[in-house]
Structures are given as structure tokens and as C-alpha cells.
Amino acid sequence: MPQTPLRSAARYGTRPTMKDVAARAGVGLKTVSRVVNGEPGVTAETEQRVQEAIDALGFRRNDSARVLRKGRTASIGLVLEDLADPFYGPLSRSVEEVARAHGALLINGSSAEDPEREQELVLALCARRVDGLVVIPAGDDHRYLEPELKAGVATVFVDRPAGHIDADVVLSDNFGGARGGVAHLIAHGHRRIGFIGDMPRIHTAAERLRGYRAAMEDAGIPVADSWMSLGVTGPERVRRAAEDMLTGPDPVTAIFAGNNRVTVTVIRVLAEQARRVALVGFDDIELADLLQPGVTVVAQDAADIGRTAAERLFRQLDGTPVPPERIELPTRLITRGSGEIPPAD
Template sequence: MADLVARRVDGIIAVPAGSDQRHLAAAAAEGVPVVLASRPPEGFDADCVLVDDFGGARAATARLLARGHRRVGFLGSPPAVYTGTERLRGYHAALADAGLPTRAGLVRQGQTEPAEAERAAAELLALPEPPTALFCSNNRNTIGAFRALRATGADTALAGFDDFELADALGLPLTLVTYDSDELGCAAGRLLMERIRERKGGGGRVPAPVLLPTGLVEYGR
């Protein structure tokens, strides 16, 4: 990041992988416009474009609950990941909306690869009272859960966040949270260009987040 600042770039769009954003804060302090995508700024002010992670997860979990499921498991990324935390919040909110308790034993976090998600899903399916449905916070967890369902033959409903290639070819009912990934990048680009123009013109507005809506798509029904 220091190298980019030294090269006098006009602006930076970043997708932070973790919560430590000191390198981005340093760039912003040097007067370089910074726009974040998929993550909010931590410790400094900047524009950001966010997906409605909370609302999407809430809607997908609510869809499972509306179909009569009362034991819904959760497979998610590490707790330190912003998107995973927001999607877990949405899952919990949907349960609360339905008057259902949160069952810590049905939540598995920390999976970053399909193989890890497959093992976590298999653990849930092997419980004395297994979940009748699973909500997965990203496509890698969804793929791992699908493999576990296929291996065990469990008749467990499946929903996940993020559409992915060949999702319609898995051969089982699947509910996925979708959003316009192209618009995520385009919106970040528009914000950055606006900031660059403001910087050159000597003006500027207070940074604010842009929230992209999500929708649900059904496969195999």
C-alpha cells in the first residue's frame, strides 16, 4: 500500500481480508481517496459498498423456517470475517423472528474450504437430533454441505449465501442468496471517481456506505 501511495495513484479500491486496516488508514491519511468493497472501514472514515449480508441471511433462514423447519444448522466462515459475522446475525434474527431459541450446538464456524465444511456438516448430521435444514454463509460452505448430504443420504434442506456456477446442476432443492456482483464493483468505481473529482475541486462530503440489496433464487424445485 505504501508503494501505491508513493507512486501517487489517484485512488484505491480495496477488499480487506481481515480487520487490520492500518495500511488503508495510512493511505487515506496521506490524502489518497480510498473506497472499500464488501467490508466497512475500521478505525478511519471511508466510503464503502456493502452487500446486505444481514438481510440476505435473514431472508434465506426465514425461507427454511417457512417450510416448517425448526432445527436449522449454520455453517460459516471464521468469526473475524465481517461478512460471516453479519450473516450469522441474520440467521439468529430469523430464528428470533420465529420465536425459536438459538442453539449453539447447531452452529459451526471457521470453515474456509469445502472439505472443512463437509466435515462440519457431517458432524451436525450425526447429532442425536440433527438439523432438518442447513444455512451456509458462503458458497464454499454450501458445496461442503452438499457433499456431506450426498455422502450420508440425509434428507436435509439446504440454503446458502452466494450463487455459484453449476448450482442448478446439483440435483437437489437449493435456496441461494444472490446479489449483483458486477454492481458491487461498479458502485465502488463510481464512488472513487466522485471522490477523485471532489479532491481536485477542493470539496468533499461525509463518507457513507452504499448497501446493495439481495434476493433469493431457487434451484431444483
């Protein structure tokens, strides 16, 4: 079959360049560049000729080359734990909106709570020369970021503070929120209150545990070891932990759940119980108001956190460097029923 000879520009896998456009329009390379970037100094007639050539060839500026030349990529990176988690979806979205308002693209990656993967991702983003980074830390040592910070990569840590490095941090008041949630249970008459949370090596988990302890201490209630379950993760283990607390020698009358995944599992367990047990969860969950009873939670505003972090990032990028700051956002107790159940003693 006779193969029609194709212009280089149209060959499969090859893209037209400004040079091709220039040749077709019969102008110089730089003139094309001017048209593409809307720079002044081009006659309307010339501009139209160039535009026609662009459309005809399907030219699209190569941003890699542009970045190489200009130094800025107009993109930022977001490294979070898991995009499938309902907490991070809205967070990512709000970061994206801020980025978009600043004309930047967002690249996000999931660390899956693995410090090594976090580092791998962050460095990959740095290799692409993102202008800035929003990181939800999985690991606790971020010294590997020092050269990047020095090179001017704006960085904001979110949800948990960075390890061994001085940078902006935006987090929720995990301590205060947990303390308030547990105090709420105490105010409704509970004394034997269980706590189920993630590994204390995770900052948020540690802070929430600290809040639990503080609230108990404020009320002068000694905490039994059997009431605390730390580092459980995965539905099965949470389930067993909850059941143990409810049926042990010194059974709890209320449970404080350390994060949304724990809350969901505890709801399932409680639904199977004959006895009515109070529950307050950290993090809001969808449809919490439609359950019987409604689930009382300590809510963080993921979108607000993301927006705050992103705005802080662009402030670093736009203006003069500002000293690192730690921003703590308040949480909100939302009462819906489950936290107001009196002790069944």
C-alpha cells in the same frame, strides 16, 4: 564479429526519449511533447515529421516521468482476497470497466486474507501513487491509511467496513440476506437449522450469523450450540461440521451455508446422504440451477458491488470531496429447489 554501432535509441534495453525524437525530426523537445499529447500549435508539416520520427524509433512516452511531472497516474488499485475466487473475478472486471471509462488503469492484488499482506499491497500501490484505492479489507485496522487519505488518495472499502478509519464503504446486506434465507427455510417447516460459516472476526461472517440468529429468534426457535459451526474453513473441516450436524443427537433438517465455498462442500456431503436435507447458501454458484436439486441461494451481485464502489471512487476523484458514506446493496433470494425441501423429521 564487427558490431554495428547502434544509435543509443535502438540499443538493447534503452528506449528512445523525446529528445531522441526531437533530434531525429530536427525540432525542439517541446514540439515533440506537443505532438505526442495532441496539443495545438504545431504545423501539419512539423507534426508529420515528428510522427515519422516517432514511428521510426518506436518511441513510447514514459509515463513515469509524466506522472512525476503531473502528479496524477490515471490508475487505481484494487486489493481483494483472491482473484481465483469466482466472486472476485466479476467484481474486479466491473471495477476495471468503470476505470477504463474514466481513462484509468486498474492494478489489482490478492491479500490472501492476510492483514499484513493487505497492508503491504496497499502501501505498494500508494508508493506508485495510484489515484484511488478499492479495498476489500482483510485486516480490521486501517489506521495505516490515514496519511494516504490526507494526501488525497480516494478510497472505498468493499464487502467489509474499514477499521478505525472514516471512509466510503460499499457492502451487501449480509444480515438481511441471511435472515431472509433462514426465514425461507423456516417458512418451509424447518426448525432445526444448521449454520456453517467463516470466522466471526470477518465482518461478513459475523453479519450472516447475526441474520441467522435473528431469523430463528423471530420464529421463536431456540438455537442449539451443536447447530452452529463457526470459523471452519477448508473443505475437510466443513465436511466434518456438516456431518456432525446431520448425525448428532439433535440432527438438523436444513443447513444454511455461510459462503460459496461452504455451500459447495455441503452440496457434496448432502449428495451422499440418504435423507433429503434442505440447503440455502449465501453467494450464488455457477451451474447451481443444473444440480439435482437446484441450489437455493442468497445472491449478491458482485459486478454491481464493484461498479458501485468504482463509481463512488471516481466521484471522489472528479468532483469536490463528498463526506464518507455507507452504501448497502440488497441481496436476492433465488429459489431453485434445495431450499424448498420439507423437513424429513
